[in-house]
Amino acid sequence: MDDFQDSELLRTxxxxxxxxxxxxxxxxxxxxxxxxxxxxPFSIFVKREDLSPIKAYKWRGAFNRMAVMSAEERARGVVxxxxxxxxQGVALAAAHLGMPATIFMPQTTPLVxxxxxxxxxxxxxxxxxxxxxxxxxxxxxxxxxxAHGGTYVHAYDDLLVxxxxxxxxxxxVLSGEGPFDVxxxxxxxxxxxxxxxAWLKTxxxxxxxxxxxxxxxxxxxxxxxxxxxxxxxxxxxxxxxxAVRMAGELPFAVCRELIDEFVTVTNGEVSDAxxxxxxxxxxxxxxxxxMGLAGAWRQRAQLTGKKVLVVLCGAxxxxxxxxAIAASAGIAERPRHYLRIRIPERSGTMLRLLDDCLxxxxxxxxxxxxxxxxxxxPLFGVSATAEELERITGALRERHYSFxxxxxxxxxxxxxxxxxxxxLRHPVFLDLEFYERAGALHAFLTRTIRGRASFCYFNYAYSxxxxxxxxxxxxxxxxxxxxxFLTDLPxxxxxxxxxxxxxxxxxxxxTS
Numbered sequence: 001m002d003d004f005q006d007s008e009l010l011r012t013x014x015x016x017x018x019x020x021x022x023x024x025x026x027x028x029x030x031x032x033x034x035x036x037x038x039x040x041p042f043s044i045f046v047k048r049e050d051l052s053p054i055k056a057y058k059w060r061g062a063f064n065r066m067a068v069m070s071a072e073e074r075a076r077g078v079v080x081x082x083x084x085x086x087x088q089g090v091a092l093a094a095a096h097l098g099m100p101a102t103i104f105m106p107q108t109t110p111l112v113x114x115x116x117x118x119x120x121x122x123x124x125x126x127x128x129x130x131x132x133x134x135x136x137x138x139x140x141x142x143x144x145x146x147a148h149g150g151t152y153v154h155a156y157d158d159l160l161v162x163x164x165x166x167x168x169x170x171x172x173v174l175s176g177e178g179p180f181d182v183x184x185x186x187x188x189x190x191x192x193x194x195x196x197x198a199w200l201k202t203x204x205x206x207x208x209x210x211x212x213x214x215x216x217x218x219x220x221x222x223x224x225x226x227x228x229x230x231x232x233x234x235x236x237x238x239x240x241x242x243a244v245r246m247a248g249e250l251p252f253a254v255c256r257e258l259i260d261e262f263v264t265v266t267n268g269e270v271s272d273a274x275x276x277x278x279x280x281x282x283x284x285x286x287x288x289x290x291m292g293l294a295g296a297w298r299q300r301a302q303l304t305g306k307k308v309l310v311v312l313c314g315a316x317x318x319x320x321x322x323x324a325i326a327a328s329a330g331i332a333e334r335p336r337h338y339l340r341i342r343i344p345e346r347s348g349t350m351l352r353l354l355d356d357c358l359x360x361x362x363x364x365x366x367x368x369x370x371x372x373x374x375x376x377x378p379l380f381g382v383s384a385t386a387e388e389l390e391r392i393t394g395a396l397r398e399r400h401y402s403f404x405x406x407x408x409x410x411x412x413x414x415x416x417x418x419x420x421x422x423x424l425r426h427p428v429f430l431d432l433e434f435y436e437r438a439g440a441l442h443a444f445l446t447r448t449i450r451g452r453a454s455f456c457y458f459n460y461a462y463s464x465x466x467x468x469x470x471x472x473x474x475x476x477x478x479x480x481x482x483x484x485f486l487t488d489l490p491x492x493x494x495x496x497x498x499x500x501x502x503x504x505x506x507x508x509x510x511t512s
Contacts, residue, residue, distance in 0.1 A: 064164030156191030190251025
């Protein structure tokens, strides 16, 4: 560490962060540092880059790089590639400095980011959609520079860009809230992590820096472990702002020395962190913006008594993604777990399982389709702490249920529910809307179904609404029992808002 702090690269980076102070505030103001208490026996301080001019930190590096260009370079214009936030930073700088910019963005870039680039840049900016990934957009941008000229402004592998990002750490130091014990910094190409880590380590030498990457995105961790930059062949793009196949050369040189530890987080953990930001700060983070908090939450058992720093680095989220994010987040700090449980394919066994082991459980998903004459394997999603999950699995073992834990298998991800219509006898399918509170669904099933019918299908997933919706399939011994059940079934009742039998033509489609 001491040898590296005396290196020419780090000395230059620190000097450029000081110079960047004078430049970046021409187009933006310092962002606040807010404290969150109540998450545990520690304090978390959040650097609110979502409150910056482009709702993300990238304006700092882009403007710092472009502000030093000569009049001749400005006349030729700039070219860049970005999945969104860097593009907005370049657009803001181009409009302010009066220089043309051509910005290549993947076709998969969220519309909110595409619109923001055009609005920020106005007539100074031309947007080109190229390819389905950052790498394809980057290749197209480089080809444009070779063919038509212009200065390429890299999103992260540029010393002045890294220095501009480092000004957010300068604001943290100047806030007077430090020193901090640990900082969790998300990493894509590594530009922000490098600039911020360099500044924090300068003023808080004892601080521990944890680099946070998404599962399926850990290019910097792989590079540090290999001793050289590595390229990911497959990459998850849930956290689109950090979806980079290969870490930057300059950021790698800094991060390999200053990052004390790496942690990888799942998409579900990131979704949980987005929900925590909403619960405690009433702000909506984009997935990459919540990765630092997700990393801290994963390691919360190690943070007792610590002052923790995270960066909410962006809030440019496509509104259409919120449903999927909410669906994958836990509830009230309880992550989701999925259990596939074996029961005999006999009347009453499903309700007995609920009574025996899942009666007090917060069930957030329930999938089942009859596809075997003797055995059933219903799949339950539960929102539970580690202690609650151990209680559930202990009860299953005690009562000799066979079960297995599943997570990202196709049947969970795509809600695949196989159903064999040839095994069903006199089926009916119910469209149920019930009030989403603990025990409401279980109570409805017990009062309405027990002793009258057998389950043959169940499709329910928690959506975050006050009303839950489920599609329930039942089968009866004969048509008389089925008609009697339907005659007695109230359209509304205690704990549920509506229940109706689906038309015969829908039943035929489900069982064909």
